[in-house]
Amino acid sequence: MVATENSIYVSDKAKAKAIKLMEEAGVADDSSYFLRVGVVGGGCSGLSYKLDFDNEIKPMDQVFEDNGIK
Structure with missing residues:
Protein backbone atom coordinates (compact mmCIF):
# COMPACT_ATOMS: atom_id res chain seq x y z
CA MET A 1 0.00 0.00 0.00
CA VAL A 2 1.28 3.44 -0.91
CA ALA A 3 -0.26 6.25 1.14
CA THR A 4 -0.17 9.60 -0.60
CA GLU A 5 -1.74 12.78 0.70
CA ASN A 6 -3.36 15.43 -1.51
CA SER A 7 -2.84 13.55 -4.77
CA ILE A 8 -6.50 14.02 -5.66
CA TYR A 9 -8.99 16.82 -5.15
CA VAL A 10 -12.48 16.15 -3.77
CA SER A 11 -14.80 19.13 -4.11
CA ASP A 12 -17.44 19.89 -1.49
CA LYS A 13 -20.13 18.78 -3.96
CA ALA A 14 -18.33 15.47 -4.61
CA LYS A 15 -17.91 14.95 -0.86
CA ALA A 16 -21.63 15.51 -0.26
CA LYS A 17 -22.49 13.03 -3.03
CA ALA A 18 -20.08 10.41 -1.68
CA ILE A 19 -21.54 10.76 1.82
CA LYS A 20 -25.07 10.44 0.45
CA LEU A 21 -24.14 7.30 -1.49
CA MET A 22 -22.44 5.83 1.60
CA GLU A 23 -25.60 6.49 3.61
CA GLU A 24 -27.70 4.76 0.94
CA ALA A 25 -25.30 1.79 0.98
CA GLY A 26 -25.51 1.63 4.79
CA VAL A 27 -21.79 2.17 5.37
CA ALA A 28 -21.67 5.85 6.34
CA ASP A 29 -21.25 5.11 10.05
CA ASP A 30 -18.39 2.64 9.53
CA SER A 31 -15.09 4.53 9.26
CA SER A 32 -13.33 1.47 7.81
CA TYR A 33 -15.11 2.01 4.47
CA PHE A 34 -13.63 4.10 1.68
CA GLU A 65 -7.50 11.30 1.00
CA ASP A 66 -8.91 14.77 0.50
CA ASN A 67 -11.72 16.78 2.10
CA GLY A 68 -12.47 13.92 4.51
CA ILE A 69 -13.00 11.37 1.72
CA LYS A 70 -10.66 8.40 1.51
Whole structure:
Protein backbone atom coordinates (compact mmCIF):
# COMPACT_ATOMS: atom_id res chain seq x y z
CA MET A 1 0.00 0.00 0.00
CA VAL A 2 1.28 3.44 -0.91
CA ALA A 3 -0.26 6.25 1.14
CA THR A 4 -0.17 9.60 -0.60
CA GLU A 5 -1.74 12.78 0.70
CA ASN A 6 -3.36 15.43 -1.51
CA SER A 7 -2.84 13.55 -4.77
CA ILE A 8 -6.50 14.02 -5.66
CA TYR A 9 -8.99 16.82 -5.15
CA VAL A 10 -12.48 16.15 -3.77
CA SER A 11 -14.80 19.13 -4.11
CA ASP A 12 -17.44 19.89 -1.49
CA LYS A 13 -20.13 18.78 -3.96
CA ALA A 14 -18.33 15.47 -4.61
CA LYS A 15 -17.91 14.95 -0.86
CA ALA A 16 -21.63 15.51 -0.26
CA LYS A 17 -22.49 13.03 -3.03
CA ALA A 18 -20.08 10.41 -1.68
CA ILE A 19 -21.54 10.76 1.82
CA LYS A 20 -25.07 10.44 0.45
CA LEU A 21 -24.14 7.30 -1.49
CA MET A 22 -22.44 5.83 1.60
CA GLU A 23 -25.60 6.49 3.61
CA GLU A 24 -27.70 4.76 0.94
CA ALA A 25 -25.30 1.79 0.98
CA GLY A 26 -25.51 1.63 4.79
CA VAL A 27 -21.79 2.17 5.37
CA ALA A 28 -21.67 5.85 6.34
CA ASP A 29 -21.25 5.11 10.05
CA ASP A 30 -18.39 2.64 9.53
CA SER A 31 -15.09 4.53 9.26
CA SER A 32 -13.33 1.47 7.81
CA TYR A 33 -15.11 2.01 4.47
CA PHE A 34 -13.63 4.10 1.68
CA LEU A 35 -14.43 4.95 -1.93
CA ARG A 36 -12.69 2.56 -4.31
CA VAL A 37 -12.01 3.92 -7.80
CA GLY A 38 -11.09 1.49 -10.55
CA VAL A 39 -10.68 1.48 -14.31
CA VAL A 40 -12.33 -1.22 -16.41
CA GLY A 41 -12.15 -1.99 -20.11
CA GLY A 42 -15.21 -0.93 -22.02
CA GLY A 43 -14.75 -2.59 -25.39
CA CYS A 44 -15.36 -0.19 -28.26
CA SER A 45 -16.04 2.72 -25.92
CA GLY A 46 -12.62 2.46 -24.26
CA LEU A 47 -11.95 2.60 -20.55
CA SER A 48 -14.44 3.63 -17.90
CA TYR A 49 -14.28 4.27 -14.16
CA LYS A 50 -15.87 1.98 -11.59
CA LEU A 51 -16.77 3.40 -8.17
CA ASP A 52 -17.63 1.27 -5.16
CA PHE A 53 -17.27 1.23 -1.39
CA ASP A 54 -14.83 -1.18 0.22
CA ASN A 55 -13.27 -1.78 3.62
CA GLU A 56 -10.28 -3.88 2.59
CA ILE A 57 -7.08 -2.19 1.40
CA LYS A 58 -5.19 -4.51 -0.92
CA PRO A 59 -1.37 -4.65 -1.15
CA MET A 60 -1.17 -2.87 -4.53
CA ASP A 61 -3.73 -0.16 -3.68
CA GLN A 62 -2.75 3.49 -3.62
CA VAL A 63 -4.58 5.40 -0.89
CA PHE A 64 -5.51 9.05 -1.31
CA GLU A 65 -7.50 11.30 1.00
CA ASP A 66 -8.91 14.77 0.50
CA ASN A 67 -11.72 16.78 2.10
CA GLY A 68 -12.47 13.92 4.51
CA ILE A 69 -13.00 11.37 1.72
CA LYS A 70 -10.66 8.40 1.51
